[in-house]
Amino acid sequence: EQKGGPGLSRAAIAEMLLKNFEKLPDSDQKLFSYGPLYLGGNAAFAGLIANSLYRRALNVQxxxxxxxxxxxxxxFLTATALYNAVVSQPLLSGDLNCPTCSLIRGALVGAVGGGVYPMLLALPLNFGLAxxxxxxxxxxKGTILRYCVDVSxxxxxKxxxxxxxxxxxxxxxGSRHFESYAKLAQITFSKEEE
Incomplete structure (x- = not known):
């Protein structure tokens, strides 16, 4: 499934993929465009949960x-931008053509950017308020790190x-985006071969 001939540059491949993006089924286009926003929305929700938990732990009213x-x-902004930077854009530019890599990158952005990061962000915010x-x-002094670990x-x-x-x-x-990319690559490079 490697793209085109050896003479195609990365820029040419990316341009061909983007040009054929509209030929994807509507559901694939929407998932590709709005999927990162849903992940960002979940990250925002995780941020609110983490904030609430730390507020309770530190009695902040x-x-x-x-x-x-x-x-x-x-x-929200971080998870959306991170997913676009490490999954969506590399797929659309032809730089990411490994399904396992797409899955792992998606999982890491989800867990770290959408789960761990909001928790790490909530700690200093609520520590400062407390x-x-x-x-x-x-x-x-000198026991702040131990205190943060105990509170966290x-x-x-939870x-x-x-x-x-x-x-x-x-x-x-990441899995669905790779499936969409595979369809896009098939549309793009089957035409190229004709």
Whole structure:
């Protein structure tokens, strides 16, 4: 399934793939275009969950909207951009033609960009709020790392299901995107051979 002849440049391959993108079935086009946004939406939801768990762990009542807004927006933007950068764009440019690689990249973006990152983002945000509003006893100097680990342990346990779901969704999306890419490559390069 390797593309074209040896004389085709990467730019020419990418241009041919993009030109034939409209010839894909409508469902494939929509999934390719909107799939990363769904993954980003799940990441935003994971950010809100992580934020809520840390707020409870640190007894933070103040600044509810001010802390929820970045915890929804930043994971959404990060997961969407990361998925587009490591899965969608390499597929559309012909740089990623390994189904297993597509699955693994999708899973990693889902689990790390959509699960772990929101949790890591929520910790300093809520730690700062707890410190500012004195809602939880703050650690002594030199024990901040131990304190963060202790606060994060129960949050991590509760977030495990979110990490798994995000990983599975990223894997599914990577799989479906590779299937769409395979159809696109077939449309593009069967015409090329004619």
């Amino acid at each position: 103040a600044a509810r909207i001010a802390s929820n807004l970045p915890m929804a927006v930043l994971p 410190s500012r509003y004195s809602t939880a006893p703050m650690p002594e 342990r129960p949050v991590f346990k 977030m495990r299901a979110v990490f798994l779901l995000q990983g599975f969704f990223g894997t599914y999306l």
